Amino acid sequence: MAIQFTETEEKILAMAGKDLPDTEQPFKTIADAVGATEQDVIDLLADLKKRKIIRRFGATLRHQKAGYGHNAMVAWRVPEERGDEVGEIFAARSEISHCYIRRTYPEWTYNFYTMIHGERPGHAQEVVAELEKVIGVDDNCVLKSLKELKKTSMVYFK
DSSP, X not given: OOOOOOHHHHHHHHHHTSOOOSSSOHHHHHHHHHXXXXXXXXXXXXXXXXXXXXXXXXXXXXXXXXXXXXXXXEEEOOOGGGHHHHHHHHHTOTXXXXXXXXXXXXXXXXXXXXXXXXXXXXXXXXXXXXXXXXHTOOOEEEEEOSOOOOOOOOOOOX
C-alpha cells in the first residue's frame, strides 16, 4: 500500500532529497520554505526511518570528485546458497558501495554485483583479486565505465 503524504510533507521530502541548504540549521531552512516547523521536518524524517521506509538520512559523497575515479561494476557467479555469506564479506569492504543479488538469464548467468571504487588505476582490479581469494570464487566479469552519461539521485517529489 502506497504511503499518502500531505502536500507539506511532499514539499519537505522534495527539499530533503536534494542538496541540503548550506545553513547552520538546514532543517529549519527547509521548514521555513514550506511553512512547517523545524521539528515537523525532523519528525517526518525520523518517522520514515523508524518505519523502515528510509534506511538512513545522510550525505552522499561524489566519489569521483573525492579521488575515487577508477571504478568498476563487477558481476560475479556466486553459488546461490552462499549469497548471504558472500554478501557480508563484500559489504564489509570500504571500497564497495553497492552489493546486489539479481536474477540470472540463460545468456547472462552472473547473479551477484558489486560496485568497487578505486583510488588509482588498477586498484579496483586489486580488490577483485583479493575478493576472489577470500570467497574462493574467481568467475566474474569486470565492467569498467567508459563514460558517465547521467548520475543523479532519485527524485520522488518536485
